[in-house]
Every structure is written in C-alpha cells, then in structure tokens.
Amino acid sequence: MSMQSEVVSLVNISGQKWPPRQRAYFGSLVIQSPEPGQAYAVTPVRACTSVMDLGDKRSMEIRLSAREIADDLVREINGDSGEGSFHGVFVATGPEPTAVELAEARKKLEEFQLRLVEAADLEWERSHNMMFITDLERRAARELRVEKPWLYDRKPMADCPACGEKIKPGVAVCRSCRAILDREKAAEFGLVEREEKGGEEAGKSSERTPEKGKRK
Numbered sequence: 083m084s085m086q087s088e089v090v091s092l093v094n095i096s097g098q099k100w101p102p103r104q105r106a107y108f109g110s111l112v113i114q115s116p117e118p119g120q121a122y123a124v125t126p127v128r129a130c131t132s133v134m135d136l137g138d139k140r141s142m143e144i145r146l147s148a149r150e151i152a153d154d155l156v157r158e159i160n161g162d163s164g165e166g167s168f169h170g171v172f173v174a175t176g177p178e179p180t181a182v183e184l185a186e187a188r189k190k191l192e193e194f195q196l197r198l199v200e201a202a203d204l205e206w207e208r209s210h211n212m213m214f215i216t217d218l219e220r221r222a223a224r225e226l227r228v229e230k231p232w233l234y235d236r237k238p239m240a241d242c243p244a245c246g247e248k249i250k251p252g253v254a255v256c257r258s259c260r261a262i263l264d265r266e267k268a269a270e271f272g273l274v275e276r277e278e279k280g281g282e283e284a285g286k287s288s289e290r291t292p293e294k295g296k297r298k
C-alpha cells in the first residue's frame with residue numbers, strides 16, 4: 083500500500099456541524115467545520131484495520147485504506163437529504179484542496195441549496211405554513227443569503243371574515259375573494275375609489291326615491 087493512501091484529507095466547506103461519525107474500526111471522528119472567515123476545514127482520515135468476525139472464534143483482519151474510509155464518510159454525510167444531496171464534504175486528492183476542487187464543491191453545494199429554497203418556496207406558496215419548512219431549507223436560504231417570508235416567525239395569520247381564507251395581518255384586500263378589509267388603506271393604494279362627498283348625496287337621493295312615493 084502506498085504511503086499516499088495512509089492519510090487523506092476530508093474537506094468541509096459548509097458551516098454545518100455534524101455529530102461525530104462512529105465506526106467500529108476507528109471509534110469516533112469529528113468532521114471539522116471552517117471557522118468564520120475560513121473557506122474550508124480539513125479532517126485527516128487514516129487507514130485502519132477492521133477485524134471481521136467470521137464466527138467459530140475465527141476472525142479476519144481487513145485493511146481499509148484512508149480513501150475507502152473517507153469515501154464512506156462522504157457518502158454518509160452528503161447522501162441523507164434526497165436526490166443530488168450535497169452538504170459540502172468531499173475528499174481532496176492532495177493534503178489540501180485545490181482551487182478547482184473548492185470551486186466545484188461550492189457550485190455543487192449552491193445548486194443543492196437553490197433546489198432546497200425552490201422546494202420551500204413551493205411549499206410556502208401551497209400551505210403558508212412554517213411547520214412545513216425544514217431546518218435544512220432554512221439553513222440553505224441563510225447560507226445563500228436570500229430573504230424569504232418563510233425564514234422568520236411572523237404574526238399569526240387571520241381569517242378573512244368574508245371567505246375564511248388565511249390572510250396576512252394588516253392587509254387592505256383579501257387576496258382570495260378581493261373583499262375590502264381596510265377601506266382607508268385600500269383607497270390609499272388605489273385599490274378602491276375614495277369615498278367622495280358626492281357619494282353621500284347620491285345616497286340621500288336614493289333614499290328620497292321611496293319618499294317621493296309617500297308624498298303622492
């Protein structure tokens with residue numbers, strides 16, 4: 083076995099922290115996360131010897147290369163969030179990641195995060211319910227530095243008195259049934275015509291109509 087495969091560098095470009103990885107052959111391993119201001123963190127992974135129990139008190143030693151162990155860890159960390167899942171951990175070809183390796187990882191992470199944000203947008207559009215937005219989706223939006231209504235806890239939604247749909251607090255018009263909920267505010271934004279003085283007279287004249295009949 084060549085010396086190069088005895089230690090490989092597991093690179094992490096994400097600020098995310100994972101619980102230590104447990105393996106019978108090395109015990110516990112903490113994947114390092116970059117400190118603020120750092121682009122990445124390196125966790126060295128060493129080759130190990132695993133003892134395989136064959137039964138009948140027989141066992142076999144299996145040599146696992148550092149690369150095999152690192153690949154296994156990368157699969158475990160990156161692969162738990164559906165298709166194209168990537169959390170920013172990869173195995174570098176050298177002791178330190180190259181600029182190309184880092185750029186590729188950043189692109190892959192960003193693509194995955196954009197997909198998470200899109201999924202959250204769709205969910206929000208459908209349900210307007212924070213409960214359905216996952217921590218993973220929130221983290222993706224924060225890391226991409228995009229502002230989303232589903233990122234924050236908002237005032238609870240109210241029910242429209244006309245149609246019963248959920249409405250944001252303080253809106254002038256219900257987006258479902260177009261009922262005017264705040265006439266003054268609606269007029270301010272040109273959504274309804276302002277009540278004019280002439281309107282009052284028009285009201286009076288319509289009231290007069292039945293009076294005419296009485297006079298006769």
Ligand SMILES: [Zn+2]
Pocket residue numbers: 242243244245246247256257258259260261
């Ligand atoms: Zn309504």
